[in-house]
């Protein structure tokens with residue numbers, strides 16, 4: 001790949017021939033401004049509000065919404081997530097008892113209780129991955145059973161180390177809640193009730209948390225003695241296991257069905273979609289601005305929030321001298337306010353979302369903002385009752401806001417990535433937020449006190465988090481527009497495939513945007529390649545040709561758009577999977593092992609053949625040697641001792657060993673003498689005659705047009721021409737651009 005910047009980066013000595021540095025700088029600045037403008041213009045393209053999924057929809061009551069999907073899913077998941085809350089609260093309330101039982105320091109118990117948040121991250125990825133591929137009810141069921149088992153283990157822990165291991169298990173098992181429950185609820189129930197479903201779940205969880213100090217304090221007190229806390233875990237494990245068994249029987253709804261119904265009026269069902277790679281999914285998700293900002297905002301808030309309950313309990317015991325049961329009673333009172341407010345927040349969110357999703361998201365940010373002021377007031381309170389009363393409002397606001405993260409994420413995340421989207425959120429919130437927060441508060445606690453830890457972490461984190469959420473509300477409509485555009489494209493594609501199933505292109509690139517960091521280099525690129533066709537991808541230097549090849553073979557994830565192989569979406573499929581399905585790239589530059597012989601190189605290539613039987617391997621080798629008689633005569637020669645042209649032949653032969661369905665060739669002729677290029681072209685002709693589908697990126701217009709059936713011409717990341725290769729040759733303006741590009745390339749290459 002020869003990027004124009006290599007000449008433009010200013011390494012040429014002053015006075016060297018070529019354009020003056022000032023002119024060059026001005027050109028670069030101008031080009032960059034143009035690119036930024038192009039990117040901004042694209043961001044402004046929005047659909048009218050009423051076309052966005054869930055906006056302007058008919059108002060539904062929660063009962064109607066639940067009836068639409070059957071209430072079993074909702075209630076089972078709600079029970080399971082309530083047990084999560086109950087368990088979390090249990091640890092908070094019992095922290096001082098566990099501390100005394102194991103003889104730990106305050107810092108150590110805070111770390112232990114927040115640590116299951118960190119362990120949760122270990123499970124988030126696999127759970128998200130499973131949620132996007134498998135029946136979600138079963139995943140929730142297995143996770144619930146594991147959760148119950150580790151609760152028993154927590155109760156039975158004989159020492160701190162075993163307790164730590166049990167917490168690890170609890171964290172991993174709990175990690176199914178965000179990815180699996182969120183995505184299953186989103187696909188089971190209509191968009192218009194997402195806020196209320198989340199709020200009701202929040203209420204149930206809160207109810208569990210409110211009751212848990214009483215229940216847990218009660219069980220511990222009833223069991224009596226310094227080890228009474230263990231019984232709380234044993235007792236809770238039983239109903240959790242029962243709820244988990246129910247989850248196994250939950251129905252699996254079509255993914256994205258409600259977005260499809262809202263935007264398209266029907267549900268498109270894909271049979272056996274290709275598996276998504278975690279890396280591609282994360283790359284894509286972090287390009288969705290709302291998702292990214294919301295995730296970061298909650299990660300920031302996590303710093304202050306997760307250790308909150310433990311710090312509060314420690315403060316109540318050490319500062320106000322309250323015992324377990326009294327703390328339980330106060331904790332219960334403190335949480336009651338949340339229950340009074342959440343029933344209003346869910347419907348309000350749904351109503352706002354139906355009219356203006358940006359306002360719904362802003363509401364979430366505005367709920368959190370006042371906490372930065374309320375928190376110092378709470379911790380300044382001189383008596384326990386005042387402390388508990390002052391704690392109520394911030395707790396109400398934060399719990400309400402946290403309850404709405406799910407609906408926001410579910411709306412802006414592409415439906416195939418919902419599980420991994422929640423996993424990403426979980427990783428940021430718990431790994432960065434909760435773990436960072438618990439480590440910092442443990443450090444602060446050991447030198448100062450619970451109040452200092454709560455304030456030092458809590459105030460800045462809520463402030464930053466709420467401002468980020470408010471900011472993210474300006475992105476949401478654009479991101480929802482993208483959801484609409486993608487769904488429409490899927491529908492159009494389905495209709496097209498239904499109308500003419502015989503002529504589904506081997507490869508489709510549709511509406512692809514690509515960014516390196518913040519710099520966008522592809523803008524809505526689209527083209528198709530039919531079976532047996534040879535397509536030339538042409539363009540000026542830096543137009544984005546190699547980048548397109550990267551997005552086709554999976555080495556880069558587009559921020560928008562679709563790539564399909566034989567009609568199946570592969571946009572988020574891992575490169576090695578794509579290779580197995582027949583997409584193969586011959587990259588520019590040297591692609592052989594120079595120290596090995598030709599035969600060894602070919603054997604290396606055969607190493608991971610799609611069909612690895614001996615006959616198949618021998619068959620491929622025979623074919624390849626037939627196509628490259630030159631290599632057949634040099635099987636024992638060291639690859640490094642061959643000429644550049646022969647090495648290029650070997651590189652091509654190695655890719656052909658894989659029997660590609662689509663062969664992508666980047667710069668076939670680069671740096672080779674014309675006579676050598678002629679030999680290579682003859683080989684490409686032969687491959688064409690054998691029916692191989694190819695995309696060839698070429699600097700040389702002559703070379704490209706001599707072998708290609710059709711051509712796509714790119715300029716500054718946009719397609720300027722698609723059509724018959726001969727027609728392109730007649731387009732003076734475009735041909736000249738390539739030619740000039742070539743000249744400068746020739747100069748660069750010496």
Ligand SMILES: Nc1ncnc2c1ncn2[C@@H]1O[C@H](COP(=O)(O)OP(=O)(O)OP(=O)(O)O)[C@@H](O)[C@H]1O
Pocket residue numbers: 001002003004005516521539540541542543544545546547548
């Ligand atoms: N890894 C990278 N990081 C940042 N920018 C990149 C990277 N690779 C390419 N680019 C930039 O992306 C744009 C498109 O590059 P790409 O290599 O796809 O173009 P190309 O058409 O293949 O050009 P050439 O013919 O010069 O290889 C260029 O502006 C290039 O500088």
